[in-house]
Amino acid sequence: MSDMKKTPPSMAWVFLDERQDSINGGAMIVSSGSWGDMPASYHNGACGFSFAHGHSEIHKWLDPRTKAPVRYVDWMTVGVFTPTDQRDIRWISQRTSEAP
Secondary structure, three states: OOOOOOOOOOOOOOEEEEEEOOOOOOOOEEOOEEOOOOOOOOOOOOOEEEEOOEEEEEEEOOHHHHHHOOOOOOOHOOEEOOOOOOOHHHHHHHHOOOOO
16 A cells, blocks of 8 residues: 555545446556546446445446446447546546556
């Protein structure tokens, strides 16, 4: 945990629910106001997160596009999702650690 410099363990998510049509590997990319995979919205428009120090929470998404219906598209060909409403991206970015 001492390696977590940007985001303290109580704020850094480790696991999250990923949308079933976005699961393609073991990573969730959050970078520069966009994400490469889509988080889930299974919980009435919200996503479950677990954090490095042990707690978990369910975060309700604010942008309706974050909780868009499942489409079963190939997210690798669709590309990175950059929402115009940045509130959801800002929330998850504040809780995302940086790679060393």
